Amino acid sequence: MRSPFMSERASAYLFLAPGFILYLLMALVPALATLAFSLTEVDRFTWGISFAGADNLLFVLSDRRFWTAFGNTFTFIAMAVAGNVGLGLLLAVLIDRQMPRAVLYFLRLAFFLPVLVATALVSLVWQLLYSTDLGILNYYLNELHLPSVSWLTNSRVAMVSIVILDVWKHVGFFMIIQLAALQGIPRSLVEAGELDGAGFWQIFRYIKLPYILPVVLFCVTYATITGLQVFDSIRILTQGGPGDATISLVMYMYEEAFGAQDIGVGSAAAFILLAAIAVTTLVQWRIGRRMVAQ
């Protein structure tokens, strides 16, 4: 007679299997393949593979462009995370109040709509807006007797322009998440604060913010991970330029793997990116845990 315990265990594995198989096929196998490719030199036409050892990794680490991409990516993250999470929180706080339901729906939809549109599409639109000589932004700046800005062609401005697009595109997502967290705060806590004479800022600082801090930290971590993977908006707006002023880690990886047709170097770059994401997430997680505990 079959033991009920075994049957339960078998059922558990059975239920886990679809998710696990998907993870295996979509995440683990490609990750392991990337690691294997990073140690090889591959001719993609003939699939002739030779062992390259650490050559690809050393090539990446000694490449000036890689470190430029590394610096650019973290500059982008610093600005994009602050913009997305900070502005998202500000908008959430502003919307988290009594208002007619229709207005609330309209505001939520208005801010969330850009999230639903493909980045490639909005990047093309923003490219037109940013055009130095024929763009709308500079047209209105000139109407106000202000000088034109080289939004995408000045190496000191281009990254800011990309961040503006990123924040416009994603802030609604972070607003919705933080708004949901704000609306989950027990009304009694806020009312207790109000009875004690706390003002708007004090209630936010000492009641609401500590309560939603885990959600804010989740947003920071999520925005950081997606920031590390920034690609399509930069590729369309500036192609990493001018020069290498806006090249990101994923762009570097893509260009090496599919521009230079060097899968080994591209894979080595991908593996460094994976390590960067893991380390950054771990650091944020530890800092976050400490902040929440305090």
Add this chain to the structure above:
Amino acid sequence: MDRRSFMMLAGGALLAPKPAFAAAAVDKPVTLTIIRTASDSDVKLMNSVMERFKKKFPSVEVKPQFITSNPWGEYINQLMNLVGSGQTPDIITMPTEGVSTLGSRKLLRNLDDFLNFDPGAKELLADVEANLLTGLSYQGAVNLFPTEWNTVAVYYNTKMFEAAGLDKPSADWDWATFLETAKKLTKTDASGRTTQYGYVVSGKNFSLMPWFLTNGTDRLTPDGTRSNVKDPRFKETLVFLRSLIAEHKVSPTFARNNAGESALISENAAMITTTHSSVPAMISGKADFIDVQVFPKNRTNVSIFGAGGVGVSTASKEPELAWELVKELTGKEFEDELAKNMRATPARRSSATSSPYSDFPPNAKIFYEAAATAKPLIAPPNFAQVEDIMMRHVDAYLTGNVEIDPMIDQLDEELSRAMSRVRW
């Protein structure tokens, strides 16, 4: 095999003095695969080809695979995936940019085997400028037969020339005349804002190339193996282009991938340098005020060309049938249809020099006239990488973010590093 197919193949075999391949047996269903670019016009052209081919070879099924060619590196990547997974198509469509990539891997048959022994090829060869085949040859062997090609010319607004009291540019104009012309065509309003640009410096790699060629230089050595950007004439060319934007202010800010077509059509710019691929937009924009002239010269008056062609893969199990499809893809009907489409110059002289192709722009005759002397784009196997490196640095300089000498040093360093890793 149906009677018609049999007669065609048997006839071909009898007429051919020394066939390189045995006539294909078409007595059972055969499938030919072909990789094509994925534009709307490509799909339409290919559908017509398949209809005609089906009538000639009813038992042969043609399976096209359409892949985006913007950028070409992406197209080559997809082809690599097909080859790497053992699904090499019978017929490969490829531009000049991918010839050495395919040739160095011996993925294409030498078409001389067919061209020398197929009687039908004589008519084809007679109607196509021989120089065009050089852009699709690898180490002397014709790997692809051209179907279409492009050169870069100056497109200009005839109304603006007239309003500025300028004659139409002549075919022997030079850089100095070009600059003076651009200055006269540039207009500013009372506040100093430019309302009409004389020229738009192209942000496209291919359209920039003639500036270097007409100054007797290129970004790579003629054999395509080493960086050539330390050539003083390379620097001189870039300094001239930068002066058009920053010093003479006849061109708007440099923008990558923008050749200025919309500025020309919307009458914000008087001249642009681009390929024939911009003509369909000019026609649909009703810009009938546009005419065309050859590139101005400095040290030389050579022009550039890039061709697109079709070849038979070495992996094809039906090379004779694949060649028949290549002939259909280079046939008069295909070329006439391509000529109507206007996206490029047909490889066949008869299609490129007659109506409707020659109707617009008025001076359209310059396109096929360039076929005999134009130089093919130097395209090593890492073409996409070379283009990216080149345009990244050129972009940084032309937008005023770096000085010329450090830029050239860095460009040379990167190009040299990339070329040292090429597997020929």
